[in-house]
Amino acid sequence: MKEIILIKDGELSLKGLNRCNFENKLVNSIKRRLKPLGEINIIKAQSTIYIDPQSEDFDFEEALERVGRIFGIACYSRACVCEKTCEDIFSKAPVYLAEQLKRIKTFKVEAKRADKTFPLKSPEICMELGGILLENFPHLRVDVHNPDIIVTVEVRDFAAYIRGNQEKGAGGLPVGTSGRAELLISGGIDSPVAGYMMAKRGLSLNAIHFASPPYTSALAEEKVKKLLSKVARYSGPINLAVVPFTEIQEEIRNKCPEDYFTLIMRRMMMRISAIVAKKDECLGLITGESLGQVASQTLPAIASTDSVSDIPVLRPLIGMDKEEIIKISRAIDAFETSILPYEDCCTVFTPKHPHTRPKPGQCEKAEEALQIEPLIERAIEGIEYSYIE
Ligand code: ATP
Ligand code: MG
Numbered sequence: 001m002k003e004i005i006l007i008k009d010g011e012l013s014l015k016g017l018n019r020c021n022f023e024n025k026l027v028n029s030i031k032r033r034l035k036p037l038g039e040i041n042i043i044k045a046q047s048t049i050y051i052d053p054q055s056e057d058f059d060f061e062e063a064l065e066r067v068g069r070i071f072g073i074a075c076y077s078r079a080c081v082c083e084k085t086c087e088d089i090f091s092k093a094p095v096y097l098a099e100q101l102k103r104i105k106t107f108k109v110e111a112k113r114a115d116k117t118f119p120l121k122s123p124e125i126c127m128e129l130g131g132i133l134l135e136n137f138p139h140l141r142v143d144v145h146n147p148d149i150i151v152t153v154e155v156r157d158f159a160a161y162i163r164g165n166q167e168k169g170a171g172g173l174p175v176g177t178s179g180r181a182e183l184l185i186s187g188g189i190d191s192p193v194a195g196y197m198m199a200k201r202g203l204s205l206n207a208i209h210f211a212s213p214p215y216t217s218a219l220a221e222e223k224v225k226k227l228l229s230k231v232a233r234y235s236g237p238i239n240l241a242v243v244p245f246t247e248i249q250e251e252i253r254n255k256c257p258e259d260y261f262t263l264i265m266r267r268m269m270m271r272i273s274a275i276v277a278k279k280d281e282c283l284g285l286i287t288g289e290s291l292g293q294v295a296s297q298t299l300p301a302i303a304s305t306d307s308v309s310d311i312p313v314l315r316p317l318i319g320m321d322k323e324e325i326i327k328i329s330r331a332i333d334a335f336e337t338s339i340l341p342y343e344d345c346c347t348v349f350t351p352k353h354p355h356t357r358p359k360p361g362q363c364e365k366a367e368e369a370l371q372i373e374p375l376i377e378r379a380i381e382g383i384e385y386s387y388i389e
Contacts, residue, residue, distance in 0.1 A: 001096055002081040003060065005051040005067060006154075006163060010074035010171055023049075025174035025202075026072040032236065033066045045156065046114075052081075064167075069234050071200050072177075073169030079154075079161040084118060086128070089153060093129055093162045094136040097151060100164045101137050104148035109133070111153045118155045125153055173202030175236050180204040181284040181314065182277035183238075184269065185228060186346060187220050189338040190288030190317055192227045193328045197316040198286050199235035206280045207238050207388075208273050210245040212345040220342035228388040230334045237389040241276055244382040245269075245345050248375050253349045255369035262296050262354045263363050264370075265346070266305045272376055274309045276383070284312040290325065291318050295354040304358050 009026055027042055027049065034040055039054035051067075053060070060078070067076050080096040082088045094101075101107065111125035120128065129151065134140055154161045181203045183195040195205055209224045221242060232238050245268075252264050273285050289297045296305070306313055317325055329335040355362075 001092060003078055004053070004081055004161070005060075005063060005076060006079045006161065006166075007049040007051065007067065007076045007169070008074045008166070009047050009049065010072055010169065010173075022072065022174055022177055025176045026070070028176070029070050029072065029174050029236065030067070033070055034063055037063050037066075043158070067169070068167060069170055070174075071170050071172035071202070071234065072174035074171065075166040075169050077163045077166040079163035082160040082162060084115065084155055084160045086120060089125075089160050089162065090129060090132050093151065093153070094133060096162055097133075097149075097164055098137075100149060101133065101140060105139070106141050106143035106147045107133065107149045107151055108142060108144050108147040109151045109153065111155070113155045115155050115157055118160075125155075129153060170200070170234070172200035175199055175202060175234075176204045178202030179283045180206060180281060181286050182273055182280065182282040183207045183231075183286045184273055184288075185209050185224055185240075186288070186344045187223045187227065187338070187340075187342055188288065188344060189322075189329050189335065190290065190293075190325055191286075192231050192288075192332070192334045192338065193325050194286050194288040194314075194316050195228075195231045195238075196234055196328065196332050196334075198314055199231065203235075203286075205231065205235045205238045205286075206277070206282050207240045208243060208276055209240060210243050210269055210272075210345050212246040212249050212348055213244075215246065215249075215348040216343050216345050220344065223337060223340055223342050225386065225388055226337050227334055230332055230337065232389050234332065237387060239280065240386050240388055241280075241383045242386070243272055243276070243379050245379065248379060249345060249349060251370055251375060256366045258351045259353055259355045260358070260363060260366045261349060261351045262346070263301060263304055263358055264367055266296050266301075267308045267363060267367070268372075268376070270305050270309045270313070271372070272379055274311050275376070275380060277311060282311075284314050285309060286314045286316070288317055288325075289315045290320055290322070293322070295356045298356045300357045300359075301355075304360075304363050 038058035041052040043050040109126040109130045111122040113122045149164050152163050183205050185191045185207045228238050
């Protein structure tokens with residue numbers, strides 16, 4: 001029996017040009033994600049996308065898993081393709097759905113008849129097929145209010161389809177519909193979750209990571225790449241810039257008051273990230289900050305780091321508890337990697353009593369001891385790029 005994947009897209013409130021952009025980007029995401037699995041044909045019709053595998057060895061199970069991670073999809077299901085005749089639909093349905101129907105107790109049939117020339121009307125299709133299924137599976141009962149399975153028959157212009165329950169999709173907006181932003185990624189729990197959340201709202205991602213060898217190790221960098229590959233399963237490929245940060249951190253340690261170390265370091269990160277972002281055509285920065293979580297994430301500290309970036313800084317985790325963040329981290333399979341114990345540059349030279357409430361102007365004053373421009377220039381010259389997918 002020939003099978004396809006049926007996809008319903010999300011955010012139905014979108015209209016006109018936006019809707020068209022949404023659908024095109026979604027189809028592109030689907031093509032890119034499923035192409036490695038074999039040749040496919042994609043048909044779009046009335047907020048449904050039909051994925052029709054063309055090659056014999058198409059990996060259907062893997063395709064369904066990948067579809068489940070594509071943003072912009074509200075729900076999806078596998079479906080059996082039938083000729084638009086009663087005989088074909090009614091003979092295939094009990095065979096195609098047998099495995100599912102054996103395992104449940106109650107069902108209901110729904111029919112959608114887009115092709116009005118089909119001889120039976122929707123309620124008649126439901127009655128007929130309901131009767132056939134009861135005959136074939138005597139343990140079943142019809143429950144129109146709360147069935148275990150809704151068997152759906154769609155009679156479309158080009159074919160008819162039979163399916164069981166739909167899976168819930170990843171939701172959100174197709175990646176790319178909101179533009180591109182630069183994710184500041186550490187090796188921790190929070191930043192990969194932040195990247196995932198913003199990709200869900202339609203952003204393509206670039207990433208930037210600050211490394212301070214020899215204080216931070218090559219393993220820490222590998223960890224960041226592994227985390228990004230987890231995020232890329234949702235966001236699509238990510239260009240990573242690794243910035244050498246050792247000289248800047250040593251300069252701050254040697255020349256600035258200890259209690260300002262963290263804030264000044266974070267302001268340097270923001271300055272460099274904003275420059276790299278603009279060079280890479282990113283419209284904003286993304287961080288994994290959550291209000292009050294650590295000394296550098298109080299509102300005055302955030303105000304101080306924000307003031308050196310001239311592009312928006314998105315902080316999707318700002319109002320979330322650690323528990324809530326960890327739940328998402330586990331769901332995207334990043335958690336086990338995040339908790340590997342490699343040092344991040346933020347934990348090198350950390351002061352015992354970091355400032356949590358800098359007054360306006362204080363950081364600027366402390367920074368006067370640094371030659372900011374040349375330090376930034378050298379760091380940017382030393383960037384190494386890699387492509388993560
Ligand atoms: P995470 O779990 O993401 O490491 P955190 O709770 O440890 O976050 P901080 O270390 O204060 O918090 O970092 C706050 C944010 O700053 C991170 O979420 C990340 O966006 C950014 N950041 C921290 N360290 C780095 C780094 N080495 N390179 C790039 N960005 C970083
Ligand atoms: Mg961290």
